[in-house]
Amino acid sequence: MAVTRDRGDSRRAPLLWPEECLFAVALTLVAGLALVTGALSWALIAVSAVLVGALVAGFALARRRRTVAPGALALDAASAGGPARVARIVGGVARTALPFLSCLVIYSSLRTITPELDFPLVDPALIEFDRAVFGGDVSRWLNDTLGSPALTLFMAICYLSYGLSQGAYAIFSYLRGHVREYHDFALAISITAVVGYSGYVLVPGVGPHIYQTDVYADPLPGHEGSIGGALDAITAVQGPARDLFPSLHTAMTVVLMVYLWRDARRLFWWYLPIGLGLLLSTLYLRKHYAVDVLAGTALAVLAVVVAGRVNRWWYRPRVDPPAEAARSFAPSPRR
Template structure:
């Protein structure tokens, strides 16, 4: 048993920090699910209700996740052709794609399931507090003031950039895979930590957003082709999301912009206007309060500085562990190459 545990811990040294985060979150999520499931059943008055979110998540993502991985593989295959990269490296890239995409697949499952459980932790939404903060800062509710500027074409544009936010995360991963191995590892870890801190805050400060709380005060509807399509595809079985504070559309957009600027600077000229538009769309489309956006900016401002340092620290730690293990190996005269063996922090991202 002791030997088995030792082997398990040794295997952790070869994982990226974002994979460690995924493992930890999975353990926490499973424990929370089974310890609070009965309470959710009692609150809803439906025996076995806590399994419904799991079934819903499975039905939604059982086709989405494989398709996303396949599209990522196709994109990189085309890149290999255009860039004339050796095709012998492509099989390794398949494993890389799966490794970098799986943490985000878990992220989706945790997010969707969490939305059903948030009222269990705090049944009282904090929208009134957020409304008061916005009014204190501006003297008006910004989304109501913006009604003067609503136009169908602008609504379509704002709806498009708002909806493009999540696909842009995967585009950013692929772009960094092409450009920088280190950048991929840092970006994914930073994004996941930003997401999960945000999820924790959703539990502490649950809010449904101005689109619901100020619905009777809007006199101009958000009409447009794209937003109509989005509204028609919303699953009515999904509980109203309490995911306003902080605005992760804002926080993760800033994370994407920062890492693109660090590792593929010319592309930042494309990301910059897009990120500004995404942030503006959160208010225009009545999805967030301004204080949500400010909180998202502050959160990402911290994570883009701290998280890359955590990645570097983890890489140094696991290198020391592997080197110590090599020194303890019972070999009379190890080959010089073995004496200097260490973990390449980005060996799984060798593009």
């Protein structure tokens, strides 16, 4: 969608994206928690400064007129040539990836922050819920019923794909020129992340593999072989983090599958085995309780609904009031 400079069109393009505003607030709050607990990192400072600076600059430039064709959401990289085109493409890709970089920085920060807060763990309540609804520990049943080295390997691969799929699809959508689709997806992921990270702080838990060592004293099938390295890497990345409720592996995967179904049906069918495997892996690998997965699914549905409504409002056509008034008082053409 190309940006136009037609004087007859006085619509304004938003200078900031809603996901940028959301993450500017979220990163500021996380930086405050990090400062209180002494877990402040340079990565958190840098990303927070970039997003907050962009937010301030956007408000400072809010009165600067930018006219766009109706429905355009961002600059069209193809409208420029030579170095300007390359710079615009690189800048667009960097801006597209910024929300997902923010997710990474916030999660890595919370790995250190949440243990320092020392809030009581909610694992007992989550275990009680699972046993009341499902009649036992779901992860234990999956391991005993379906467990095998081959399945463990597949589950580990699916689980590790979580950090790559969302960002790759976002950049893919943006570079294809599907700007509306990108904005809906990116905002839904951002809402999911911010709400989910709030759950990590307010509802802290460590998961079955740490809290229920008596139930899961046996290693997963295949752990003794080469698969054990991947499983140990997953555990090492998680560390002592309270990253349990809701399951963001579930929530972000469901969000991705919803938008793949809506906007890239062929990719949806290719991704479906990995997506379903990722959802199952949260339980099979003993990382989450079933209630975490249910909460993650509900969060994904909420994020998709809210993102669509927010974007329709955020990117609605904005008309310059003086221009609108001038058209109102302009004489109508004669027949």
